[in-house]
Amino acid sequence: MADLQSQDYIRRSATTLTPPAARNYEQQVAKLIDVTRCIGCKACQSACMEWNNLRPEVGYFEGSYENPMDLGPEVWTLMRFNEWENEKGDLEWLIRKDGCMHCEDPGCLKACPAPGAIVQYANGIVDFVSDACIGCGYCVKGCPFNIPRISQTDHKSYKCTLCSDRVSVGLEPACVKTCPTGAIMFGTKSDMTDWAQERIKDLKSRGFENAGLYDPPGVSGTHVMYVLHHADKPSIYSDLPEQPHISDFVSFWKGLIKPVALAGLAFTALAGFFHWITVGPNDVQPEDEAEAERLLRSAEKPR
């Protein structure tokens, strides 16, 4: 326990107070997924399962390169394949590594009702603390990218941890290390942004005018970013959201309604207290007893 104190929490689910962090400077980390360099080999999927000791049940071929067909409690990253016909009528095979985006403003954390089940570290990683998870599934609804999955085995929510156990000891995530083409890079957020700009310049010089970085401002940026050849239409990359943002329902429920509801609760408690000291409890009087007796008798009378 407490061996990851070096990664101080900056946010904690269902807690209005964030524990004070004496150490106030930490580099923000980021993973950059260069979709334009990905060959879809799935080494990242393999390395993820190996490192995290995950072995989902072997499935069946569904007629797609995607395998398995969706993320799951034991599938934290997944290559999604899409065949897209461009304006010239040429086929482009768009392969995107799907998984947690580690939002700067995480919808899952905002929606979570269990104190401390979802935390955000100073370095930007959003992590699920299974110990505190109650498996309610609010994080699934709160996530703008549809990432968390509830396990049927222990009824807790799971997703990519950005290998927080590796990052905390100074290593890169397992998927980043294994990537044979260098499509997945890891470093500080500023270094990754710089590297992305270099890549985008190169792509633009080779005819991809709309090449760009996917670091959506709707969730205040992410700690997993994509370099896309067609950044103007993210949805062609297997439904990558155009403008991801935390669901209005979550903002309404957790932002507006929660304090109002708490105030209501506090008011009710206070009103009850004042009623108790001014009017007092509702005691049974001798007249009440007599009235009850009379009613009972009249009910017993044969019709």
Next chain:
Amino acid sequence: MNLSRRGFIKLTGTSLAASSVGALGFGYTGEALAAAVRPYKLAAATETRNTCTYCSVACGILIYSMGDRAKNARSNIIHIEGDPDHPVNRGTLCPKGAGLLDVVHAPTRLRAPRYRAPGSNAFKEVSWDFALDRIARLMKDDRDKNFIAKNAAGTTVNRWTSTGMLAASASSTETSYATWKVVRALGMVVFDNQARV
């Protein structure tokens, strides 16, 4: 506990009020720092350098095993990842290499030499002594029968053309040197490497 109806309502009301106070932010926040995610599992594991068993690219791998090789501890491989100091792959691995751990622990993995006798339809497990002796015997018999010491012109050639050797490519320079010496010393000319297959 014997609760009256009134008592039960009182108790639930108090509990609700208490949890509301917690929700208002008066909870004990100290415990937030006590919770931790998964600890780093390789902190004291033994690291061994090796070469990937799969293709001819011969990527360097790091094999992590539990135990510090103390006399009473049996090592067991718990994790395999790419070797960042290896010039071939510089830490990367393909999906097959990244899944090597499951090759190591596969129940179907070949662990001992197996032999199918002529006329038999089943393999049976044999000892290394039996296997090596039998290979040596058959090689010697074949070489004695088919060795060509001199060609038609009478020049000494020392060729053995009826047996070939297919070497692995995932081997070090030293292993390759030794393989080459053994094969050529026997006069073998049919000699190839997995890297060309």
